Amino acid sequence: MRVIIRKTYEEISDIATKLVASRIEKKPAFVLGLATGSSPLGLYRGLIDMNKKGLISFKKVKTFNLDEYYGLKGDHPQSYRYFMNTNLFDHIDIDKANTMVPDGMAQNWEEFCRNYEQKIKEAGGIDLQVLGIGSDGHIAFNEPGSSLTSRTRLVALDAQTIEDNARFFEDKNQVPRFALSMGVGTILEAKEIILIANGKNKAKAIAQAIEGPLTSIISASALQMHPRVSYFLDEEAASELKRVNYYRFVEGAEKKLGKEIF
Ligand code: F6R
Numbered sequence: 001m002r003v004i005i006r007k008t009y010e011e012i013s014d015i016a017t018k019l020v021a022s023r024i025e026k027k028p029a030f031v032l033g034l035a036t037g038s039s040p041l042g043l044y045r046g047l048i049d050m051n052k053k054g055l056i057s058f059k060k061v062k063t064f065n066l067d068e069y070y071g072l073k074g075d076h077p078q079s080y081r082y083f084m085n086t087n088l089f090d091h092i093d094i095d096k097a098n099t100m101v102p103d104g105m106a107q108n109w110e111e112f113c114r115n116y117e118q119k120i121k122e123a124g125g126i127d128l129q130v131l132g133i134g135s136d137g138h139i140a141f142n143e144p145g146s147s148l149t150s151r152t153r154l155v156a157l158d159a160q161t162i163e164d165n166a167r168f169f170e171d172k173n174q175v176p177r178f179a180l181s182m183g184v185g186t187i188l189e190a191k192e193i194i195l196i197a198n199g200k201n202k203a204k205a206i207a208q209a210i211e212g213p214l215t216s217i218i219s220a221s222a223l224q225m226h227p228r229v230s231y232f233l234d235e236e237a238a239s240e241l242k243r244v245n246y247y248r249f250v251e252g253a254e255k256k257l258g259k260e261i262f
Contacts, residue, residue, distance in 0.1 A: 001223075002230040002254075002262055003210065003247035005238045009198040012232040013042025016130075016196055019230065020047060021056045023128055023192070029060040031120075033129030033187075034088070035140070036065070036080045039196045040130050044088045051092040058094035062123050064116075066131075066140035066187070068102040070109065070154060070178035078168050079104055102152070102180035109180060113152040117186065129190035133197050136160065137205040137218030141181035144217045148225075150183030184222045193226055198234040206233060207240035228262050 006012050020043065024030045034040070050056045065080060074081035081101040089099050100119060106112035120126060131139050136158075142150060143158045157165075157177055166172040187193070197206050209220035210231065216222075223229045238244060254261050 001210070002250070002260060003233065003238070003241070003244075004230060004251060005233050005235060005244065005247060007235050009042055009234050012196060012198065012234055013046055016040075016043045016194055016232045017046025017050065019194065020128065020130070021050050024056050024058070024061060027127065028057065029062075031123045031125065031127045032061055032063045033126040033182075033190055034063050034065045034084065035130050035132050036067075036083045036087075037132045039132030039198065041087060043130065043196060048088065048091045058092045061094055062098045063089075063094070063100060064120055064123070064126060064182075065099075065101040066129075067179050067181040068104040069176040070104050070180055071176045072104040074101070074104070076104075104176075104180065106180070109154050113154070113180060116152045116180075116182075120186070120189075126190040128192045128194065129187055131187070131193060131195040131220075133195060133202060133205050133209060133220050134161075135201050135205055137208055137220050139184070139187060139195075139220045139223075141179040142184050142219040144219065146184055146216060146219050148214075148216050148219070148222045149185040151186050152180065152182045155179050155181045184216075184219050188222060188226055190226075192228040192230075193223060194230045194232060195220070195223065196232045197237040200236045200239065202237040203240040206231070206237050207242070211242055230260075230262075 004015055068080045072079040084101055103112055136144055141155045162175045165175050169175050208218045212221055214221050214224055250261055
């Protein structure tokens with residue numbers, strides 16, 4: 001596990017951008033797992049910028065998003081498909097046919113979820129998964145208590161999640177009650193994972209995920225089981241970590257060696 005801490009969100013977004021870009025440079029037919037929400041926006045802006053400057057290409061890249069509200073069409077402004085189009089896909093040279101976001105209107109959701117997992121396999125698996133973290137420690141829509149071996153499935157949203165997301169809708173009754181989400185087990189199969197977190201309201205969840213016990217109540221703690229995870233944290237999100245000195249020491253050692261140390 002790598003924990004990279006910087007003062008500002010801009011700095012961590014910049015480092016995350018460089019990491020993702022360097023991986024795509026090495027493997028142009030990259031399979032990239034993506035998240036929505038505010039945390040990866042700086043990364044997406046960075047990738048758009050590099051693409052516009054001709055420094056990276058997404059022509060051969062395939063993407064799989066973590067989740068989507070169940071019951072929202074892709075053109076709904078609160079759908080995750082809409083979010084991805086407007087915040088990333090519309091601005092880079094990616095073929096939209098290669099961008100997969102769970103279909104919030106899938107009638108037979110069980111079959112849809114099986115096929116989604118199958119598509120990931122057929123693409124050769126996810127090379128790198130981008131994650132954010134909820135203030136309750138969730139990753140994707142894996143609400144506290146989600147099985148650590150869960151797969152892509154229909155998830156009933158927690159009352160707190162519905163409450164938190166109500167601000168994006170005209171009224172609370174319009175917030176979907178369900179979502180389609182990759183499971184914790186699906187996420188753990190990605191070959192590499194980066195998690196971006198900023199702000200004081202993520203500090204507790206980050207400390208629990210990185211330094212707390214492995215528990216389904218904090219679904220991000222499952223990342224302790226993964227051999228290639230990098231956390232990109234601003235100082236506020238890192239403020240409840242106990243081993244910051246060690247993480248900084250390891251980063252220094254990485255610089256000396258010219259290699260990442262997981
Ligand atoms: C969204 C997703 C969620 C978010 C999390 C943090 O695709 O997977 O788990 O990453 O809710 O959201 P933000 O980044 O808005 O704080």
